[in-house]
Amino acid sequence: MATNHLRRLFAPALSRGSLPPPVLSRLAFFSSTAFTDQAAAAGAEAEAAEKKGAAASVAGKEPAAEEKGGDAGARKEEGEDEGGEYMNKATGEIGGPRGPEPTRYGDWERGGRCSDF
Amino acid sequence: MANLMNGFASLQCKAMVHVHKGHMQALGMACLSPNRCVQLHISSTPHFIGTKIVNASQQHMRHRINSIRASSLSCLQDDATKYFDFVVIGSGVAGLRYALEVSKHGSVAIITKAEPHESNTNYAQGGVSAVLCPSDSVESHMQDTIVAGAYLCDEETVRVVCTEGPERVKELIAMGASFDHGEDGRLHLAREGGHSHNRIVHSADMTGREIERALLQAVDNDDNISLFGHHFAIDLLTCQNNGEIYCYGVDSLDTETQKAVRFISKVTLLASGGAGHIYPTTTNPPVATGDGIAMSHRAQAVISNMEFVQFHPTALSDDGLPIKPAKTRENAFLITEAVRGDGGIIYNQSMERFMPLYDDRAELAPRDVVARSIDDQLKKRGEKYVLLDISHRPRENVLAHFPNIAAECLRHGLDITQQPIPVVPAAHYMCGGVRAGLHGETNVKGLYVAGEVACTGLHGANRLASNSLLEALVFARRAVQPSIDHMFDAVVDPSFAKKWARPMLSVSLRDSILSDIVERTKQARMELHSIMWEYVGIVRSTNRLKHAEWKISDLESEWEQFLFKRGWKPTMVGLEACEMRNLFCCAKLVVKSALARHESRGLHFTEDFPFLEESKRKPTVIFPTNIQELTWSSKPLQKRLQCK
Numbered sequence: 224m225a226t227n228h229l230r231r232l233f234a235p236a237l238s239r240g241s242l243p244p245p246v247l248s249r250l251a252f253f254s255s256t257a258f259t260d261q262a263a264a265a266g267a268e269a270e271a272a273e274k275k276g277a278a279a280s281v282a283g284k285e286p287a288a289e290e291k292g293g294d295a296g297a298r299k300e301e302g303e304d305e306g307g308e309y310m311n312k313a314t315g316e317i318g319g320p321r322g323p324e325p326t327r328y329g330d331w332e333r334g335g336r337c338s339d340f
Numbered sequence: 341m342a343n344l345m346n347g348f349a350s351l352q353c354k355a356m357v358h359v360h361k362g363h364m365q366a367l368g369m370a371c372l373s374p375n376r377c378v379q380l381h382i383s384s385t386p387h388f389i390g391t392k393i394v395n396a397s398q399q400h401m402r403h404r405i406n407s408i409r410a411s412s413l414s415c416l417q418d419d420a421t422k423y424f425d426f427v428v429i430g431s432g433v434a435g436l437r438y439a440l441e442v443s444k445h446g447s448v449a450i451i452t453k454a455e456p457h458e459s460n461t462n463y464a465q466g467g468v469s470a471v472l473c474p475s476d477s478v479e480s481h482m483q484d485t486i487v488a489g490a491y492l493c494d495e496e497t498v499r500v501v502c503t504e505g506p507e508r509v510k511e512l513i514a515m516g517a518s519f520d521h522g523e524d525g526r527l528h529l530a531r532e533g534g535h536s537h538n539r540i541v542h543s544a545d546m547t548g549r550e551i552e553r554a555l556l557q558a559v560d561n562d563d564n565i566s567l568f569g570h571h572f573a574i575d576l577l578t579c580q581n582n583g584e585i586y587c588y589g590v591d592s593l594d595t596e597t598q599k600a601v602r603f604i605s606k607v608t609l610l611a612s613g614g615a616g617h618i619y620p621t622t623t624n625p626p627v628a629t630g631d632g633i634a635m636s637h638r639a640q641a642v643i644s645n646m647e648f649v650q651f652h653p654t655a656l657s658d659d660g661l662p663i664k665p666a667k668t669r670e671n672a673f674l675i676t677e678a679v680r681g682d683g684g685i686i687y688n689q690s691m692e693r694f695m696p697l698y699d700d701r702a703e704l705a706p707r708d709v710v711a712r713s714i715d716d717q718l719k720k721r722g723e724k725y726v727l728l729d730i731s732h733r734p735r736e737n738v739l740a741h742f743p744n745i746a747a748e749c750l751r752h753g754l755d756i757t758q759q760p761i762p763v764v765p766a767a768h769y770m771c772g773g774v775r776a777g778l779h780g781e782t783n784v785k786g787l788y789v790a791g792e793v794a795c796t797g798l799h800g801a802n803r804l805a806s807n808s809l810l811e812a813l814v815f816a817r818r819a820v821q822p823s824i825d826h827m828f829d830a831v832v833d834p835s836f837a838k839k840w841a842r843p844m845l846s847v848s849l850r851d852s853i854l855s856d857i858v859e860r861t862k863q864a865r866m867e868l869h870s871i872m873w874e875y876v877g878i879v880r881s882t883n884r885l886k887h888a889e890w891k892i893s894d895l896e897s898e899w900e901q902f903l904f905k906r907g908w909k910p911t912m913v914g915l916e917a918c919e920m921r922n923l924f925c926c927a928k929l930v931v932k933s934a935l936a937r938h939e940s941r942g943l944h945f946t947e948d949f950p951f952l953e954e955s956k957r958k959p960t961v962i963f964p965t966n967i968q969e970l971t972w973s974s975k976p977l978q979k980r981l982q983c984k
Binding site: 333338340 | 522
């Protein structure tokens with residue numbers, strides 16, 4: 224049947240010969256399991272990112288923070304002075320893109336145009 | 341993680357040095373007839389690193405001597421020949437990053453075929469992935485990379501890249517690239533598909549452009565770096581000594597003055613990017629014609645994994661727009677996953693919804709599955725595009741979420757709130773390329789590679805999002821020390837410039853002949869596009885690949901005959917013809933590699949072998965071909981020389 228043929232065409236690839244653990248083969252065929260639950264993941268990610276941000280700032284040992292802290296300090300002052308730089312209230316990101324999170328469906332999009340995936 | 345794969349670089353040690361058939365038989369491999377490639381078992385042998393240990397004073401002495409040599413040679417520079425310690429081909433992130441390091445040790449020329457900023461890097465708007473969050477780990481990034489790569493990645497390469505990534509990103513920041521951050525000053529890290537942690541560093545939506553800007557500025561400020569824009573690289577200058585091939589620079593064509601310029605160097609870094617333009621629809625800018633891969637193949641470098649071409653499933657199809665764009669779109673407009681995520685449905689041109697026939701997740705199946713499904717429909721139905729319909733969603737939402745698509749389509753007479761969007765898959769990234777070891781070294785001495793042109797083993801059978809900028813940064817940096825070491829030992833004198841015959845300029849042909857040739861070349865390119873899309877697309881088969889092989893061969897012969905009948909000489913150069921010969925070369929490498937892989941893995945899917953085969957989990961490797969049999973696209977302009 225045509226339907227069966229099409230599904231078999233793209234059915235999860237099962238390896239022959241010596242089998243690696245089946246779950247790995249399945250993962251290997253498709254690009255990522257992350258896609259199986261995109262909508263839920265999108266919401267959860269925003270929360271998780273915030274929590275990570277908070278936890279990380281408490282730990283405060285990351286060298287990037289020191290460098291960026293200096294820059295950020297300067298930029299924040301500029302931002303406050305000029306009132307220019309956009310801050311995303313949900314994620315706390317400064318200078319980022321406005322609107323919905325560009326990676327909410329796994330690729331990088333702006334206004335519908337995708338530039339990375 | 342089990343010891344999944346064996347040394348990628350170790351193969352280099354064992355086999356790459358010996359390009360003669362006889363020796364390959366001794367190594368137990370199948371006898372290589374020309375134009376055949378093999379999949380090899382790779383055993384664990386120590387890595388070939390190619391560095392030497394010298395003490396500090398020896399180093400200093402050599403450095404001084406070589407600097408003196410370089411500066412005295414530079415007095416001999418004329419328009420036709422230039423001498424540099426290092427030549428970099430390509431001005432994307434890999435080329436620029438490398439140049440900025442090696443310039444501390446010698447003179448550097450960067451040659452780039454258009455404007456310096458014109459590279460795939462500039463269009464890489466997404467981000468750079470790196471482990472920058474304390475709750476993230478190198479192991480996790482490695483795992484994500486290897487899973488995405490369908491277990492074809494070289495584990496050591498993945499470890500090196502994921503480990504060194506964070507440091508490379510910090511250096512970029514120190515060089516002035518500014519990335520988005522949070523209120524607390526920490527880098528804002530996004531999470532793209534396939535990543536299990538937030539680890540994408542980005543600059544609003546133009547990360548690549550921001551990185552390119554920062555690096556170009558640093559290059560501008562560096563007196564030891566000379567940037568040559570509009571210099572098209574034609575062929576690497578190589579010679580042979582004791583069975584080894586050495587690279588001493590590159591011939592180029594200054595496309596503004598139409599003059600040939602020879603760059604003689606001790607070290608050459610190839611960072612020339614991808615080959616998207618072997619396909620009709622691609623996200624790559626027009627410069628991406630696979631020049632570096634082709635030049636390397638002609639210079640006897642080993643090529644690997646060319647069958648793994650990454651496509652994006654839904655690029656805007658100009659063929660389906662009511663008002664066609666005035667001129668061919670230079671790089672594809674990709675329609676985001678979010679359109680499908682928000683409820684977009686895909687139909688064929690008979691308005692039949694087909695995704696549920698291929699996968700239970702329908703439009704929300706992973707991108708590779710969607711790409712294959714669309715490709716399958718297009719080939720079966722002989723059509724040029726499918727339809728992505730979001731018009732059933734509330735108008736305000738569509739316009740609010742997808743203003744860029746709405747505007748672009750409206751410009752061409754299509755209202756996406758009323759009508760479906762015509763889409764077609766677009767070629768985006770080459771996971772394969774010139775085979776590189778852990779320091780970007782190749783089997784050609786003095787030739788290093790970094791970025792998309794290289795096949796380092798990081799991406800395996802499919803690239804993880806945002807790993808490409810990372811790979812470029814890491815390998816550009818890793819190639820630095822071996823390059824410096826090689827430079828100390830290399831001896832170059834003015835007589836080198838005369839070793840190789842000079843290219844002939846095509847402008848010596850009559851105008852009418854030249855314009856015929858340019859026209860015929862444009863046609864040949866379109867025909868090649870058609871063959872590649874039809875027969876070497878996303879869903880492949882042995883039959884179609886063999887078909888592609890002979891069609892491309894025929895097309896190439898016809899085109900070459902056309903040129904030579906009109907007075908074109910084998911050492912003649914012109915931009916269109918040289919790009920065409922590179923496209924032919926890359927197209928053939930893709931077909932050859934695809935035919936060699938008797939399984940489906942990652943980006944390579946073939947109906948004749950639709951399953952993964954554990955025994956086939958190894959890279960595809962193409963060795964240099966027998967020189968007698970070659971077409972113009974497969975031979976360097978000059979005969980192979982002995983070094984002495």
